[in-house]
Amino acid sequence: MKSGLKLLTLAAVSIALLSWNNSSAQEKAINWKLVSKNLVRSLASENDGLRQSAMDFFVKHSDKLDINDAVYSVMNVYRNHDDLRMRKLALVTLYKMQNKWAMEFLKVDLRFQDSQELKRMVAAILQEHEGKKKAS
Structure with missing residues (x-):
């Protein structure tokens, strides 16, 4: 019984290591x-x-990507899109970008934002951003 359990554990660990190594190699090739x-x-x-797919992809992989050249395009979606969900995604994208200009703009936007839901999100993003700034 114990040897069967050891064998099963060894097989599971081997599979996990192989899959981790393979995914790591694939990621390096990107x-x-x-x-x-x-x-x-x-x-x-x-x-x-x-645009939605691009923002979603960026949010998931923001630590490896630099899209600061698109800050105005993303801000345009946040400010002018008709769909609130798309505006929220743009707001999260702006947060993940950590662009100084965007954060300063959001400080101004907070005072004039009509949507209470977006206003709460902007306030939380700015609070998180300020916390990160103080920590570094």
Whole structure:
């Protein structure tokens, strides 16, 4: 019984290590600079689905990407889009970008924001940003 359990544990650990090593190798093969460039282009598009996918992808992989060149495109979605969900996604994207200009703009926007839901999100983002700034 014990040897069967040891064998099963060893097999599980081996599979986990192999899959981790494989995913790590795949991630290293990605040209994140090129992905960033394509995301900037996608965010400037008029296609809502493309912009939504680009923002979603950025939020998930923001630690590896740089889309600061698209800050105005994302801010435009946040300020002017008709769909509140799209505006929220743009707001999260702006937060993940940690762009100084965007954070300063959000400070001003907080005073004039009509949507209480967005106002709460902006306040939370600014509070988190200030906390990170003080910590560093």
